[in-house]
Amino acid sequence: MNLEQILRLVDETTQTVISEEAPRIDQEAQWPEQSMRAMQHNGLAGLVVPREVGGMGQGLYALARTCESIGRVSASTGLCFGMHCVGAAVIAAKATPKQQKDFLEPIAAGQHLTTLALSEPGTGAHFYFPQTQLLVKPDEHYLIRGSKTFVTNGSKADSYVVSTMGVDPDATMHEFSCVVVENDRDGLEWGPDWKGLGMRGNSSRSLTLNDVRVPAHNLLGAHGDQLWYVFQVVAPYFLTAMAGTYLGIAQAAFDNVRQHLMERTHRHSGMSLAQLSLLQHRLGTLWATIERTRRLIYHATEQGDAGDPAAVLPILSAKAEVAHCAVNVVNEAMTLAGGIAYRDNSRLDVLLRDARAAHVMAPTTDLLYTWLGRALLDQPILDS
Numbered sequence: 001m002n003l004e005q006i007l008r009l010v011d012e013t014t015q016t017v018i019s020e021e022a023p024r025i026d027q028e029a030q031w032p033e034q035s036m037r038a039m040q041h042n043g044l045a046g047l048v049v050p051r052e053v054g055g056m057g058q059g060l061y062a063l064a065r066t067c068e069s070i071g072r073v074s075a076s077t078g079l080c081f082g083m084h085c086v087g088a089a090v091i092a093a094k095a096t097p098k099q100q101k102d103f104l105e106p107i108a109a110g111q112h113l114t115t116l117a118l119s120e121p122g123t124g125a126h127f128y129f130p131q132t133q134l135l136v137k138p139d140e141h142y143l144i145r146g147s148k149t150f151v152t153n154g155s156k157a158d159s160y161v162v163s164t165m166g167v168d169p170d171a172t173m174h175e176f177s178c179v180v181v182e183n184d185r186d187g188l189e190w191g192p193d194w195k196g197l198g199m200r201g202n203s204s205r206s207l208t209l210n211d212v213r214v215p216a217h218n219l220l221g222a223h224g225d226q227l228w229y230v231f232q233v234v235a236p237y238f239l240t241a242m243a244g245t246y247l248g249i250a251q252a253a254f255d256n257v258r259q260h261l262m263e264r265t266h267r268h269s270g271m272s273l274a275q276l277s278l279l280q281h282r283l284g285t286l287w288a289t290i291e292r293t294r295r296l297i298y299h300a301t302e303q304g305d306a307g308d309p310a311a312v313l314p315i316l317s318a319k320a321e322v323a324h325c326a327v328n329v330v331n332e333a334m335t336l337a338g339g340i341a342y343r344d345n346s347r348l349d350v351l352l353r354d355a356r357a358a359h360v361m362a363p364t365t366d367l368l369y370t371w372l373g374r375a376l377l378d379q380p381i382l383d384s
């Protein structure tokens with residue numbers, strides 16, 4: 001399948017199963033089971049998995065477009081699917097033949113969902129400073145001991161890409177490791193069901209790893225190359241999945257309010273809101289905000305797919321800019337739509353709640369702009 005065919009398939013899935021399930025997953029805070037299964041059934045779970053192991057071999061641009069399409073109807077589903085793809089990309093980056101067989105082939109075949117468990121209660125937005133311990137055992141196994149928080153797809157995925165402190169006892173804070181932990185390992189203890197203000201279908205649960213025993217061959221990459229993972233794989237894929245999803249939110253708010261302005265007519269004047277010049281101007285501003293953000297995201301991801309090292313800054317900017325775009329566009333749309341948008345469970349209500357997560361999901365907006373500034377001033381990007 002080429003990219004055009006893939007995106008058509010994504011849109012078809014979005015317009016059918018995902019749209020149908022979307023209201024329920026928000027209202028009942030349910031993980032989007034049917035939507036995720038439909039993506040798997042349609043072969044889309046292998047979106048970023050290399051073709052050699054049965055995947056679709058796509059990269060950042062396709063991920064952005066896919067999450068945008070899904071995010072337009074269900075932001076929770078956009079993030080759940082996006083985090084699966086990020087996990088798959090991290091596994092694929094330096095997969096051994098065994099990891100290809102154990103994880104990537106089943107992912108491509110629609111039989112395995114994965115996700116990323118990086119954030120920890122102790123280090124919050126600084127996801128690259130894990131404190132979870134990886135204890136080496138003499139029998140080719142590790143024991144993992146620690147706590148994770150906000151694990152999207154938590155308890156629903158078949159495996160978790162878990163970050164830990166480096167294997168070497170002398171490893172610095174930056175030298176963390178990533179290990180794939182299958183969901184049926186003993187010692188995984190899930191926190192309560194996720195009840196978010198928004199992103200209510202995410203199942204972003206906390207996880208305690210009580211000396212979870214995993215085979216050494218589940219370690220991703222070599223010891224000490226994790227900074228490479230952060231900037232080459234985790235950050236680009238994570239930021240892209242989020243950028244696409246939040247762009248979808250902004251577009252959905254725009255579509256909703258445009259429709260409202262066309263349909264709402266005042267009896268006293270006989271004029272529709274669409275005929276009022278102030279509202280025309282404000283809608284035009286929203287369109288321009290979304291369009292410039294979309295172009296940044298598309299351009300940055302295409303640059304990333306082309307392997308251009310200069311793509312790092314545009315990709316960092318894309319997630320920071322889309323956070324402002326989504327929050328501001330939904331906020332403005334609420335004003336333009338008037339009191340009717342203020343009803344409980346209106347479409348804009350859901351979008352407003354979902355959009356708010358954009359600024360706080362790591363790397364947060366503040367940290368992204370700080371990283372950009374540091375890079376531009378030739379300073380080390382991460383805190384020391």
Ligand SMILES: Cc1cc2nc3c(=O)[nH]c(=O)nc-3n(C[C@H](O)[C@H](O)[C@H](O)COP(=O)(O)OP(=O)(O)OC[C@H]3O[C@@H](n4cnc5c(N)ncnc54)[C@H](O)[C@@H]3O)c2cc1C
Nearest residue numbers: 116117118119124125150151152199204360361362364366
């Ligand atoms: C819906 C949702 C889904 C998520 N899904 C996942 C997931 O799948 N996997 C995962 O690993 N994580 C996930 N997360 C976690 C997320 O990425 C963040 O790690 C988490 O939200 C950080 O929360 P915190 O309150 O601990 O942040 P804190 O670290 O306490 O930060 C609070 C605020 O302080 C600011 N701040 C912190 N340090 C600095 C600094 N040095 N300089 C300036 N400002 C600073 C931050 O920018 C933020 O605005 C998810 C979060 C949410 C809300």
